[in-house]
Amino acid sequence: MISPKPSSALILVGHGSTLNPDSSQPTHDHADTIRRTGLFSEVHCAFWKEEPSMREVLRMVDSPEVYIVPNFISEGYFTQNVIPREFGLSGRTTDLGHTVAHYTDPVGIHPSMTRLLLKRAAEVAEGIPLTECSLIIVGHGTGLNDNSTKAIKDQVEIIRAMNCGFAEVIDAYMEEPPLIADWATLTSAPNVIVVPFFIADGLHSFQDIPVLLGMESEPTAAASQIEVFRRNPYHLHGRQIYYSSAIGTEPLLAEVMLDQIAAFDTNHKPAA
Amino acid sequence: MPSSINSALASWLAAGGSSIGEISITPHGSGWQLRHHADSSTDPASLKPLDSPEALRELAKWDAAGNYRPLHSAPNLPSGWIASLPDLASLRLALDFLYPAALANWLRWLDGTASACSLRDTFNRQSGMYRVTGLIRDSEAESLVTSSCHDGNCLRKVIWNLDGTTPWAGFPPDKTSAPSSAPELGQPIPILCLDLCPILLAAARETVKKRMKSESDAAKAAEAQASPA
Structure with a gap:
């Protein structure tokens, strides 16, 4: 836990959506959690596709210092291009005139994400011996950017090295090999735990991945989307699938955000 | 040093300020009560308590x-x-x-630390899928902005202009007039738009792509006509 920062504001930056309210909800929820701790003088959210925008949210800051934490799962176009451009950042620390901004790494690449993945896996398949479980961490994947899969590959390596008992731990993707659609041949244990490595639930976790897994034959209706997580286990190919909601909805993600700020202070903060 | 937003809010309330967007604010004990303008004469006991x-x-996430409601300043709270x-x-x-950044935009505009970013400057800094918005024509922009941002869709005052x-040209003067001083006693806080929103950005992309497709289709048709198989 970091020490209180009574002269610092915090801005959590999410993607947001003009179509789907579920996209920004976890960012708001984590902001609520951190706001209640009183660690920061002010806590705000900003979004690419919702209000307030990144340009607007800076005007909301009354504090002489602000930490900007991208609530994104990996480094990439948004964290390296869009967010710095919209905030007017020139590096890790930027004097913006009325406040000095510190730009942290995205939440999804912090090593603490491992703790969340293991917690999610244990909750979703409660009571099932780990030795009888394969764990799949599933991401979007794209041939355009290696970073989109790096965060997941890193987590797989960490969890394998921990030897915490899973029959196997693998990464899989929607759009590049190893494909999540091939889960039955990629895994061997009788129980398969699938945790989407996404920042929010949305079309991918509600509809696309369940279809790729074979849990649903077609995208489910909007009103029943959340039900997809309540029908575990799914019996397919003589195995049981335990399907989790997106890792970004895990309440402990707020702690990872604070860990990311602590990491910034240790590694990047200029001497006072 | 810019003023504190909380202090500015307190001063506005102390001077009798009570309205922003579609809501009214009234003192209630040591705190405050908020309600929709449409409920101003409704028996409070019949309203849902929050x-x-x-x-x-x-x-505010949903309309009736x-x-x-991705646009909080839409007049459908x-x-x-x-x-x-x-x-x-x-x-x-x-x-x-309820009205993200409205207090901040208002105060920073008044104290001179915020300025409006023109449509051209906003579109010209885009990258990726929105880079194409830089190709919007002046006439397309005028039509898009005045048909998208009028008071029936959004209560913000449009402070940015084309370039x-x-x-x-298509807005009444009040829609684009920026305040030069704090509201008179008891007057509402205006909701200022200093940077165009993601909804308009996406609509501009569609406008440009639609025109480009239409031009491309017309060119193909002309080519086919000029050299029949």
């Missing part, structure tokens, strides 16, 4: 028909509720949720 900024954020908030800090948070000098 007691936190977070409850107001959830309320249950549709998602549901009525039928009354929110009691214990102090200025929770009122500030509630207003930030830093060219105003929008």
Whole structure:
């Protein structure tokens, strides 16, 4: 836990959506959690596709210092291009005139994400011996950017090295090999735990991945989307699938955000 | 040093300020009560009680028909509720949720630390899928902005213009007039638009792509006509 920062504001930056309210909800929820701790003088959210925008949210800051934490799962176009451009950042620390901004790494690449993945896996398949479980961490994947899969590959390596008992731990993707659609041949244990490595639930976790897994034959209706997580286990190919909601909805993600700020202070903060 | 937003809010309230967007704010004990303008003469006992900024954020997420409201300044905030908030800090948070950045945009505009970013400057800095918005024509922009941002769709005042000098011809003067001083006693806080929103950005992309496709189709048709198989 970091020490209180009574002269610092915090801005959590999410993607947001003009179509789907579920996209920004976890960012708001984590902001609520951190706001209640009183660690920061002010806590705000900003979004690419919702209000307030990144340009607007800076005007909301009354504090002489602000930490900007991208609530994104990996480094990439948004964290390296869009967010710095919209905030007017020139590096890790930027004097913006009325406040000095510190730009942290995205939440999804912090090593603490491992703790969340293991917690999610244990909750979703409660009571099932780990030795009888394969764990799949599933991401979007794209041939355009290696970073989109790096965060997941890193987590797989960490969890394998921990030897915490899973029959196997693998990464899989929607759009590049190893494909999540091939889960039955990629895994061997009788129980398969699938945790989407996404920042929010949305079309991918509600509809696309369940279809790729074979849990649903077609995208489910909007009103029943959340039900997809309540029908575990799914019996397919003589195995049981335990399907989790997106890792970004895990309440402990707020702690990872604070860990990311602590990491910034240790590694990047200029001497006072 | 810019003024504190909470202090500016307190001063406005002390001077009798009570209205922003579709809501009214009234003192209530040591705290504040918020309700929709449409409920100003409704018996409070018949309104749904809300007691936190977070409850107001959830309320503002949907219109009366249950549709998602990505634009908080759209004039379709549901009525039928009354929110009691214990102090200025929770009122500030509630207003930030109901009308994101409205207090900040207003105050920073008045103290001269915020300026409006023209449509051209906003579109020309885009990258990726929105880079194409830089190709929008002046006439397309005028038509898009005046048909998208009028008061029937959005209560914000459009402070940005086309290119830093060219105003929008299709708006009444009040829609684009920027305040030069704090509201007179008891007057509402205006909701200022200093940077065009993601909804307009996406609509501009569609406008340009649609025109480019139409031009491409016309060129192909002309080519086919000129050299029949």
